[in-house]
Amino acid sequence: xxxxxxxxxKLVRGGTAITALALLALAGVYVLAxxxxxxxxxxxxxxxIFYLHVPAAWSALLAFSLVGLCGGLYLWLNDRRLDRFAxxxxxxxxxxxxxxxxxxxxxxxxxxGTWWTWDARLTLTLFLFFLFVGYLALRAALHDPSERAxxxxxxxxxxxLLVPFIHxxxxxxxTLHPQPIVLKPSAPSLPPVMLRTLLISVLVFVLLYVxxxxxxxGLALAEEExxxxxxxx
Amino acid sequence: MPPDNAGYMVAAYVITAxxxxxxxxxxxxxxxxxxxxxxxxx
Numbered sequence: 001x002x003x004x005x006x007x008x009x010k011l012v013r014g015g016t017a018i019t020a021l022a023l024l025a026l027a028g029v030y031v032l033a034x035x036x037x038x039x040x041x042x043x044x045x046x047x048x049i050f051y052l053h054v055p056a057a058w059s060a061l062l063a064f065s066l067v068g069l070c071g072g073l074y075l076w077l078n079d080r081r082l083d084r085f086a087x088x089x090x091x092x093x094x095x096x097x098x099x100x101x102x103x104x105x106x107x108x109x110x111x112x113g114t115w116w117t118w119d120a121r122l123t124l125t126l127f128l129f130f131l132f133v134g135y136l137a138l139r140a141a142l143h144d145p146s147e148r149a150x151x152x153x154x155x156x157x158x159x160x161l162l163v164p165f166i167h168x169x170x171x172x173x174x175t176l177h178p179q180p181i182v183l184k185p186s187a188p189s190l191p192p193v194m195l196r197t198l199l200i201s202v203l204v205f206v207l208l209y210v211x212x213x214x215x216x217x218g219l220a221l222a223e224e225e226x227x228x229x230x231x232x233x
Numbered sequence: 234m235p236p237d238n239a240g241y242m243v244a245a246y247v248i249t250a251x252x253x254x255x256x257x258x259x260x261x262x263x264x265x266x267x268x269x270x271x272x273x274x275x
Contacts, residue, residue, distance in 0.1 A: 046242050049242055095256040216260060
């Protein structure tokens with residue numbers, strides 16, 4: 001077995017173990033959020049969607065930011081590992097994006113009275129999601145590895161530019177979306193017991209991100225090694 | 234008295250689990266398939 005194939009297997013195994021651990025921890029977050037975190041007085045049980053929606057949104061933004069960062073570094077250093085990592089992070093970011101964009105409307109319906117509204121935060125987030133779906137479609141459409149890496153790196157960098165606008169959109173525009181209650185200059189405006197559940201959930205989502213990206217990276221490496229072997233044959 | 238909207242909460246928790254477990258399972262299946270194929274080709 002070649003050294004690349006051995007590394008790919010090792011990464012897939014490590015990533016699988018981390019993902020399995022993170023999914024178990026996510027089950028623990030469900031128990032903590034549903035059983036041991038109080039129901040918010042005004043919003044009722046639907047407020048508990050917050051413990052999944054916010055970590056999913058932060059993880060998706062982290063994933064998309066790293067795609068842009070690695071894309072920029074790839075254009076500078078021309079290192080294939082950066083491209084592989086960016087592609088893996090984009091795919092996992094889209095998965096978290098699906099969670100964010102389904103749990104958000106499910107929370108909005110009972111609280112706002114509507115599933116969706118075209119306000120700045122929601123619209124920009126939807127654009128960012130579509131941009132990274134386009135990023136994955138672009139990668140699937142291009143067969144030359146270096147062309148694929150260069151073109152998708154540019155799209156990734158453009159996506160990164162949207163991220164600060166999304167965070168600041170609640171300050172820059174009139175929006176229905178709640179203002180930040182944790183990532184803001186002053187102290188978090190959340191009771192300690194709710195903040196604890198939120199932060200644990202964020203840690204679990206980040207662990208899940210690490211596990212999924214590691215597995216996806218190993219898989220990409222295995223596929224590249226196989227293509228290289230077949231080309232050489 | 235908080236509003237009774239537990240159905241929305243349950244839906245969000247179920248959908249999140251389905252998406253994340255489903256994506257992880259798809260990755261594991263693809264990885265198993267890729268490694269199995271590599272073995273068969275050797």
